[in-house]
Amino acid sequence: MPPPFNPPLSIAEIRDVFPDLSIDTALQPGGQGSVFTINTATSNKAVLKIYSQDTALIRIRHEIEALKEIESKYIVKLYNYGEVALRNSQLKFSIMEYISGNEATQLLAKLSLVETKRALHDISLGIEILWDKRIVHRDIKPGNIIRRDNGDFVIIDLGIAKHLDKTVATKTGSWLGTPGYMSPEQAAGRRALTFKSDLFCLGILIYELVSGNHPFIRNQNLINVLRTPPSLKSFVSTIDDSTSDIVDKLLQPFPLDRPRSCREVYSIFRG
Numbered sequence: 001m002p003p004p005f006n007p008p009l010s011i012a013e014i015r016d017v018f019p020d021l022s023i024d025t026a027l028q029p030g031g032q033g034s035v036f037t038i039n040t041a042t043s044n045k046a047v048l049k050i051y052s053q054d055t056a057l058i059r060i061r062h063e064i065e066a067l068k069e070i071e072s073k074y075i076v077k078l079y080n081y082g083e084v085a086l087r088n089s090q091l092k093f094s095i096m097e098y099i100s101g102n103e104a105t106q107l108l109a110k111l112s113l114v115e116t117k118r119a120l121h122d123i124s125l126g127i128e129i130l131w132d133k134r135i136v137h138r139d140i141k142p143g144n145i146i147r148r149d150n151g152d153f154v155i156i157d158l159g160i161a162k163h164l165d166k167t168v169a170t171k172t173g174s175w176l177g178t179p180g181y182m183s184p185e186q187a188a189g190r191r192a193l194t195f196k197s198d199l200f201c202l203g204i205l206i207y208e209l210v211s212g213n214h215p216f217i218r219n220q221n222l223i224n225v226l227r228t229p230p231s232l233k234s235f236v237s238t239i240d241d242s243t244s245d246i247v248d249k250l251l252q253p254f255p256l257d258r259p260r261s262c263r264e265v266y267s268i269f270r271g
Helices: 011-017 057-068 113-132 195-211 241-250 263-269
Strands: 022-026 033-039 045-051 078-086 089-097 101-103 145-148 153-155
Touching: 011 022, 011 033, 011 078, 045 078, 057 078, 057 089, 113 145, 113 153, 113 195, 113 241, 113 263, 195 241, 241 263
Parallel strands: none
Antiparallel strands: 022 033, 033 045, 045 089, 078 089, 101 145, 145 153
């Protein structure tokens, strides 16, 4: 029997099992799952995500449980979730908010100072909201941040988020994340991560969005990063001191040297 996603799920198959949904387009066919844009009964556009059987169930559950508890314009909204029979398999699915805007990957070296401050404000506030639920995102990177058409920045994809009150999906000494976008403690496989790990990743993100340069080495784990990168101001002379200073502080290798709270970041840039 072929894997559930080989060949990729078709729109016709999805319409058969979701007769009440208006399926629009396929966004991401492949071995790890399928993503479709849909139109809901209320005419709102949404995203249907069907997880392959290869996706760890504990991570699916963490993502869904995390999103169920959160209502914030800075974090993608979960509308519905469940299980569906497809190709003789029972597969988990979720329906989430569709966000119209640009992935941060399209914004590298393109943000104005005003937009940079808004990104720092919105994303650090989103990190705080997750931390209030005892959740560490663990994958703050350009591909997981979208800027809405109205200018708000939104955190998406909690697929590898770590809920500190739930069973963990990885062992001490192993790491899960994106090489080049992990804090030193995350890359070292430490289990006791806090919001400060996400703040370090936010520092990498902002550094790239403003300068177009990665502060360390992109696509390489950061286990041996025990130094601070060149100041952001050395690349972008027009940036103001408060923004440059907070980014430099976010990128400190030791968690205790980073901001004491998310509020220390976003309150500086509150509009």
